[in-house]
Amino acid sequence: MDIKQIASAGTMESSDVYVEIAPGNGTLEISLESVVVQQFGDAIRAVVLEVLQEQQVDNANVRIVDRGALECVLRARVETAALRGKGNV
Amino acid sequence: MRRSMLFLPGNNPNMLINGNCLGADAIIFDLEDAVSPAEKDAARILVRNTLRYMDFGGCERIVRINSIDTPYWKKDLSTILPWKPDMILLPKTGAAADAQAVDAYLTELEQQLGMEPNTVALMPLIETAMGVENAFSIATAAKRVRALFLGAEDLTTDLQCKRTKESKEIFYARTRLVMAARAAGVEVYDTPFIDINDDIGIREDAAFAKDLGFSGKVSISPRHVEVINEVFSPTQSEIDYAYEVLDAIALAKKQGKGAISLRGKMIDAPIVTRAQQTISMAMALGLGREEA
Amino acid sequence: MDKLVKSIQEAVKLSGLKDGMTISFHHHLRNGDFVLNMVMEQIAGLGIRDLNVNASSLFDAHMPILEHIKNGVVTGISADYIAAGVGRAISQGIMQKPVQFRTHGGRPSDIALGRTPIDVAFIAAPTADPMGNCSGKYGKSACGSLGYAFADAMYAKKVVVITDNLVAYPLQDFSISEDYVDYVVTVDAIGDPKGIVSGTTQITRDPVGLVMAAHAARVIEASGLLKDGFSFQTGAGGASLAAAKFLKDIMLEKKIQGSFGMGGITGYMVEMLQAGCFRNLMDVQCFDLKAVESIRTDPRHLEISAMQYASPSSRSAAVDSLDVVILGATQIDTDFNVNVHTDSNGYIMGGSGGHSDTAAGAKLSMIIAPMFRARLPIVTDKVTCVSTPGKDIDVLVTQGGIAVNPKNQELQQRLMAAGLPVVDIRELKEKTERITGTPKTLAKGDRVVAEVIDRYGQLQDSIYNVPTK
Numbered sequence: 001m002d003i004k005q006i007a008s009a010g011t012m013e014s015s016d017v018y019v020e021i022a023p024g025n026g027t028l029e030i031s032l033e034s035v036v037v038q039q040f041g042d043a044i045r046a047v048v049l050e051v052l053q054e055q056q057v058d059n060a061n062v063r064i065v066d067r068g069a070l071e072c073v074l075r076a077r078v079e080t081a082a083l084r085g086k087g088n089v
Numbered sequence: 090m091r092r093s094m095l096f097l098p099g100n101n102p103n104m105l106i107n108g109n110c111l112g113a114d115a116i117i118f119d120l121e122d123a124v125s126p127a128e129k130d131a132a133r134i135l136v137r138n139t140l141r142y143m144d145f146g147g148c149e150r151i152v153r154i155n156s157i158d159t160p161y162w163k164k165d166l167s168t169i170l171p172w173k174p175d176m177i178l179l180p181k182t183g184a185a186a187d188a189q190a191v192d193a194y195l196t197e198l199e200q201q202l203g204m205e206p207n208t209v210a211l212m213p214l215i216e217t218a219m220g221v222e223n224a225f226s227i228a229t230a231a232k233r234v235r236a237l238f239l240g241a242e243d244l245t246t247d248l249q250c251k252r253t254k255e256s257k258e259i260f261y262a263r264t265r266l267v268m269a270a271r272a273a274g275v276e277v278y279d280t281p282f283i284d285i286n287d288d289i290g291i292r293e294d295a296a297f298a299k300d301l302g303f304s305g306k307v308s309i310s311p312r313h314v315e316v317i318n319e320v321f322s323p324t325q326s327e328i329d330y331a332y333e334v335l336d337a338i339a340l341a342k343k344q345g346k347g348a349i350s351l352r353g354k355m356i357d358a359p360i361v362t363r364a365q366q367t368i369s370m371a372m373a374l375g376l377g378r379e380e381a
Numbered sequence: 382m383d384k385l386v387k388s389i390q391e392a393v394k395l396s397g398l399k400d401g402m403t404i405s406f407h408h409h410l411r412n413g414d415f416v417l418n419m420v421m422e423q424i425a426g427l428g429i430r431d432l433n434v435n436a437s438s439l440f441d442a443h444m445p446i447l448e449h450i451k452n453g454v455v456t457g458i459s460a461d462y463i464a465a466g467v468g469r470a471i472s473q474g475i476m477q478k479p480v481q482f483r484t485h486g487g488r489p490s491d492i493a494l495g496r497t498p499i500d501v502a503f504i505a506a507p508t509a510d511p512m513g514n515c516s517g518k519y520g521k522s523a524c525g526s527l528g529y530a531f532a533d534a535m536y537a538k539k540v541v542v543i544t545d546n547l548v549a550y551p552l553q554d555f556s557i558s559e560d561y562v563d564y565v566v567t568v569d570a571i572g573d574p575k576g577i578v579s580g581t582t583q584i585t586r587d588p589v590g591l592v593m594a595a596h597a598a599r600v601i602e603a604s605g606l607l608k609d610g611f612s613f614q615t616g617a618g619g620a621s622l623a624a625a626k627f628l629k630d631i632m633l634e635k636k637i638q639g640s641f642g643m644g645g646i647t648g649y650m651v652e653m654l655q656a657g658c659f660r661n662l663m664d665v666q667c668f669d670l671k672a673v674e675s676i677r678t679d680p681r682h683l684e685i686s687a688m689q690y691a692s693p694s695s696r697s698a699a700v701d702s703l704d705v706v707i708l709g710a711t712q713i714d715t716d717f718n719v720n721v722h723t724d725s726n727g728y729i730m731g732g733s734g735g736h737s738d739t740a741a742g743a744k745l746s747m748i749i750a751p752m753f754r755a756r757l758p759i760v761t762d763k764v765t766c767v768s769t770p771g772k773d774i775d776v777l778v779t780q781g782g783i784a785v786n787p788k789n790q791e792l793q794q795r796l797m798a799a800g801l802p803v804v805d806i807r808e809l810k811e812k813t814e815r816i817t818g819t820p821k822t823l824a825k826g827d828r829v830v831a832e833v834i835d836r837y838g839q840l841q842d843s844i845y846n847v848p849t850k
Contacts, residue, residue, distance in 0.1 A: 040756060068756040070817060071818060072138040072139060072141065076138040080134050111592060112592065144815070311591060
C-alpha cells in the first residue's frame, strides 16, 4: 500500500523515537539513527519492517531517529506514522 | 485495593514505561486532558502497546478515555479493550445515561472479543454540578460501575467558584459523592491535590478525605503517591485493635456469651465489620498476622 | 626575596621545565578553568615537548590539550576523571601512550610515595599574596576548597601559583602556605565563574529518580548505621541529592545528629549542616555558590586535602571514618563491579574520582542508578571497565528493586526485615532485559588507550580504543 503524504510520529525526547514516513520510489527505504544502534540496531530494523508489513506499507521512505525507545514505543510510533501517512487517522 | 491512583500522560513514553515503579496501587493512562487533539491517535496506540507489552505486576491499569461528547471515545475503547484494561475512567459523566452509553458499547466490544460480560469495570468521573446532583443514579447506572471519582478542578469551574487549597468549596461535593457511592455499594475516590511541592498539604488533604469516607485518592504527581498510600493504610494500632476485637468475639463465642465488651466498650456489629475491613486490608498489604 | 614574576612564560622558564618532564594541575575551577590552557599555550610556544600532564581532572574546557597532543607537546596524561569531549578523542586513539587513571586518593598517595613525581605544579589560586599563600575561598573566581592542590604543592619540585586576585601579604585565611611556593603570577582571569560553580544544584524532579532516592533513604534507615555520629557522603547527581533530602527529613524527625558530611559539597549538604544533621562538613571540593559561601563563613565547614580525604597511604583518611556513601554507575555487573569510566558505546566520559576510595572506606557503599537508561540495562554480565571492584560495593538501588552484594548478608537481612524490595542482582538483570531486550555486546578495540590504576597503585583494568567504522 502506498503512503499518500509525508507524516511523522513521536518526538526526539529521551525514551521516545521520531518516525517520519514519505511516499516512496517503488521500494521501502529505511534510514536509522539511534543512540543504541550498536546494541539494538538490528532489532530495531526488524521491528520497523514487521510493523510496516502489518500496515501493508511496501513503498515508502522511512526515517527513524531513536532516542532509546523500548520496543513497544517503537512499534506504536511506526504504526502511528504509517496510519497518518496513509491518511487513515 | 486502590489507596492511590496515579495519572500518567498517555503520549509520554518515559512516564508510561516506568509507571509500575512509582508505587501507586493503580495507574491511570490519560488519553483526555494530557493529550492534545493532534496526538489523540498517537497516544491511543502508545497506551494500547503499553497495556499489551509492559508487565504492570500487581498495579491496576485504568484508562481515562475522552468524554462522550467528543469524536474520540469509541475509537479509544475499541483500540485498548483487546488488552484488557482493568477499568475505564469516563470523564464528565453528568447523568446515568452517559455511563449507560459507554456500558452498552463496552458490552458490545466484550462480546466481539469473546470476553465475559462486565470484565472491564467503569469508573465515572464526576466533575460537573449535574454529575454531583446525579451521583447516586450514576453509581447505580450499570453493573460495571464499581467506583466514583470526584474531579474538583472542572467542578469548581462549573460552580463558578475558586478552587482553593482549603477546599471548603468542594465539601458538599465530597460528602455527597461518598454518600451516593456508599449507598450504591461502590468505591469512591478523592480529587487530586494540586500543589505538588506541598508535602504537608497533601498529607492533611488525604487524611481529611479518608475521614470523610473516601476509599483512596488520585494523584497527578508521583511525589504524592507514598503519602497517599500511608494515609489510606491502616496503622499498626488500628490493626492491633482489629485483631483484639476479633479475638474477643471468638472467645465470647466459645464461652457462649452474648454481649461482649472490650476496653470498657460494647462491641457491636459495626465495630466487628470495621475490624474485618481493617484486617482484610492489612492482609493485602502484608501487615496481617501470619496465621489467619 | 621576590617570587612575583611578570608572566606565565617567565615562570615556566624560571621553573627549569624541560622536554620529558611532568607538570601538574588541579581541577577546582572545573569547566571554567583557564589556567591549564594558558600554561600549555606558553609551554608550546617555548618549544618544550614530550610532557607528561598530571591533572586531577580534565574537563571539556580543556579540549585545546588535544592540539598539544597532536603536536607532541603532551605525550602522557594522568588524571582521576576525564570528561566526554577529551575522553572521546582518547578513546579514538589520539595518544600513543595509554592515559593513566587514578583515584582522588590514589593520586596524592602516588605523588607522596614518589611513584609519580611532579617537576612543576601550576596552581590556580582564586586569591594569593606575593609570597604564594593562597586560598580558593575569596576573589571573583572563588571555588571554595583547594583540596586537590595540596599534594602538588607539597611534593612538586617547583610550584607556580597563578592568581587573578593578588592581595597584600600576609593573606589571612590561606589554604596552601608560602613555604611550598616558588613563583607567583598574576593574570586577568584564572577562570569563568559560570563554569567554576553552578548557581544552585537542583534536586531531581524525575519520578524515577525520586523513587530511587526514597528507596536509598530507606536502605540507610534500615542499615542500622543511621544514629548519632552518622557520617555521610553523596554525589551532586539529581537522584543522590534527592536521597539526601529524604535522609534529612528522617534525621530531623528522629532527631539524629550526625558527625560529618563529606565530599564534593553542594548547597544541599550545607543545608543539612545548618539544620543540625551534621556537626561538620569535610570539604575537598565545592560544587556550588552556597558551598563556597559556607566554607568561607562557617567554621564548622572544614577544608580538607585530597590526602586527608582519601589517600590510602596517609596515616589515616576521612573515608575510613565514613558510614555511608551514595555513588553512581554507568554499568554494574553481577559481581557488583562498577564502571564510571566509559559510556555505553565504550568511550571515556568520566573516571573514578573519589568513587573507589569512598567505596573502599565506607561501611555501606550504595550505588543508585535506574534499571535502564535509553534502553540499555544498568546491570550487565561484565562491565566494560572495572572502576571500583565489586568487593567494595554493598548494595545497588534501582527503581525496580534493591540488590544486595551476597558478601553482606547482614544488610540483606536487615533490608528484607524492613520490607524493602530486595532482589537478586541476576534476577534484576533478567527483569530489566525483559523490558529492554538483550543488548548486543560491543566490539572492543585491540589497543589499550587507558589504564585504570587502583587507589593502591596497582593496575586494575585497561580501557581499549573504540574501533571506528
